[in-house]
Amino acid sequence: MPIISPSLLAADLFQIGQQIKTIEQTDARYLHVDIMDGHYVPNINFGDKIVGELKQHTDLTLDCHIMVDRPEQVIVDVAAAGGDLLTFHPETSQHPYRLIQEIHRLGKKAGIAFDPGIALDTYADLLPLVDQVLVMTVSPGFGGQHFLAPMVDKVAAAKQIRDDRGYHYDIEVDGGVNATTGQQCVAAGANVLVAGSYVFKGDISANIKSLAVL
Numbered sequence: 001m002p003i004i005s006p007s008l009l010a011a012d013l014f015q016i017g018q019q020i021k022t023i024e025q026t027d028a029r030y031l032h033v034d035i036m037d038g039h040y041v042p043n044i045n046f047g048d049k050i051v052g053e054l055k056q057h058t059d060l061t062l063d064c065h066i067m068v069d070r071p072e073q074v075i076v077d078v079a080a081a082g083g084d085l086l087t088f089h090p091e092t093s094q095h096p097y098r099l100i101q102e103i104h105r106l107g108k109k110a111g112i113a114f115d116p117g118i119a120l121d122t123y124a125d126l127l128p129l130v131d132q133v134l135v136m137t138v139s140p141g142f143g144g145q146h147f148l149a150p151m152v153d154k155v156a157a158a159k160q161i162r163d164d165r166g167y168h169y170d171i172e173v174d175g176g177v178n179a180t181t182g183q184q185c186v187a188a189g190a191n192v193l194v195a196g197s198y199v200f201k202g203d204i205s206a207n208i209k210s211l212a213v214l
Contacts (some may be wrong), residue, residue: 001029002182003062003192004202004211005172009045009197018047020058022204025205027212030063030085032194035078037068040088041140042093043121055082060193063194065113065174067133067140068092072099079106087111087134087172090123100129111172115140118159132192137185138175148196149177179210186214 005094006028011019020031033051046169054062064083068074072095078086087104090096090112111132112123116139125136127133135154138145140160151173158171172192173185182193193214201208 001027001212002186002190002214003030003134003170004028004197005032005192005197006208007032007034007046007174007194007196008054009034010200012200019204020054020060023208024058024060026205028060028208030056030192031063032063032065032196033083035064035066035068035074035102036080036151039069040089041067048081048083048101048194050073051078051083052081055083061085063087063172063192065134065194067113072102074097076164077108079103079108081178083108085109085132089115089130089140090116090126091115096123096126097129102125111169113140113174114154115152115193120154120161125159127161128167129167132170133162134172134174135190136175137173137177137181142174145176147181149176149181149184150202152184153186155188155190162189177211179214182211183214 036043036045061084063085066088100110109131113134153189171190173190174194177195179197
């Protein structure tokens with residue numbers, strides 16, 4: 001059973017409390033929180049304040065996807081606010097190796113995210129250090145995009161590298177995930193599925209269940 005991480009980017013902010021309560025009654029274990037700065041990606045969304053407020057009201061793991069330039073400037077605040085898993089795009093940091101060490105020093109799990117245009121080999125030296133590899137299956141920054149099918153091969157490659165070299169990271173996918181594309185990713189080796197529009201548009205419980213049984 002994959003870990004389901006509903007993405008709050010697609011939540012109804014006027015109903016978010018009730019929607020989280022609904023999620024808590026399902027098999028979902030994470031909440032995916034997109035943190036955007038309007039520079040690395042065009043949109044601006046969430047931050048350490050919402051992370052802190054979420055932490056006060058849910059025991060779900062806060063899966064924070066940090067899409068900002070110079071993530072060093074926000075990592076400490078997001079960790080202090082209660083983020084549990086901090087994933088950043090290594091090309092946005094001058095010192096990604098050091099940043100992974102800092103996240104671990106703060107007592108948090110560290111992840112790196114791969115934009116569709118960036119090969120796993122680009123940051124091969126970071127793979128043994130991280131707790132999670134996030135394969136973006138859309139271009140980062142916008143919800144509701146169509147799934148990029150070629151990224152399934154990148155998921156399979158991440159699994160092959162992990163298995164061959166004895167690494168221990170989870171493989172997360174984010175973007176255009178539904179029951180069909182989620183099944184493709186799980187078959188390729190993903191064990192964490194981020195889903196936004198698919199989860200929140202319609203019956204949240206039923207939609208999560210359709211992913212949890214993959």
